[in-house]
Amino acid sequence: MSKYQCPDCGYVYDETQGCEEEGYAPGTEWEDIPDDFPCPECFVRDKPDFVEINE
């Protein structure tokens, strides 16, 4: 399970947690998120802009 970060506001999409309020259940893998998925905090960056975080 990986994490991906919005390069503008710092929001982190964590695959283990998903993004429930936007309808992406915990465990939803990043590759299953649609390409036009906007950052659910700032909405000015989309999925292709996100950066994978290696912790």
Added chain:
Amino acid sequence: MSEMNTASSLSSAKDNSPKDNSHWATAKKYWYLVTFIAPAALLATALLAAITGQGGWLWGFTAIFFVIIPIVDTIVGEDPYNPSKEEEVELSSNDNYYKNILYLATATQWAGLITMTYVVTQYSWAWYDILGAVLSVGALHAIGLTISHELGHKVRDKHQTLAAKICSACSGYAHFNIEHNKGHHKHVATPEDPASSRMGESLYKFALRELPGAAHRGWKLEADRLKRLNKSFFSKDNELLQTLAITFVAYGLMTAAFGWMALPFLLLTAAYGWFQLTMANYIEHYGLLRQKSEDGRYERCQPKHSWNNNFKATNLITLHLQRHSDHHAHPTRAYQILRDYPEAPQLPHGYPAMMALAMVPPLWRLVMDHRVVKWANGNMSLVNMDPASKNKLFNKYHNPQVATS
């Protein structure tokens, strides 16, 4: 606050000069309370009308908004202060103070609406007095939607999100927050955005595109979200219906308390409040266009894609909404840390004066069209133009020599 969003933009934000601004930097925290002048003025004028029986007082806040505030703006001038990175940390750590201003402003917004509705319905007024009251409350709604706008961007804060709904409900603008965040910010300064005005498009033509376009987009965005959640559109989780419910209950209670005349008055003030927001949207991105990258996506929104205004008085009243360039480049930045970008395109005046100008399309065009041309360096293919005016504008302004120099 993420470090990553400051690196590229801080370099171009105006340098802070602590020696010159140290007193202002300290005092500014309390100067934000100027925003309460708006509801206080509406309350005062409503009560003066009731006490004196002079209906002219109901026009009071309209006059303050469109005449007095622009005069004060001119006298007071610009705000030279941008917080340094260290000051940003300090300002953010004081977040509760700045949030409380927003909560109190939400309450005073409702106090203004209820008071004016009471005064209009409980006394006898001529139709032109009531018109003044509608315009005055509408101007207050514009301030209220500014407050709601700031609250609505804090999507991770349940208290601010709830306050945003309560604040938007005041003018019945249920779809505002969702549409603004997920629609307008995502598509700003593109021909696809109904809330970004095009060069050659008058305020009134824009309103006919923006009002239905934004409403449709807001409701659709929420419907799509609920669909992903496998929930009904009429679920209690529909955030737009939640806001609408607050409006229905509040307007219903006022109608029950003040008599049937309250309802048409409230609906008229809401409608004009919506139009006031349309005016704000009209002036914020007029003619500005993001270019498409090779991959077919629009370039990311930069400070140059929003008209900016750095006048001190109206920035305090609108809680830095006019530092719009930074806001659109970094929408999650709290109002107290928004910065001025001197190289961003500048409106010649604060929002109230520019709204008044927008109501007279030939004057607006006279003041703004050449600014758009200058912004595009004479290359009209870089401008967001009204298709109906495209050829005319191209012939009049396109200057390949400037554009290719």
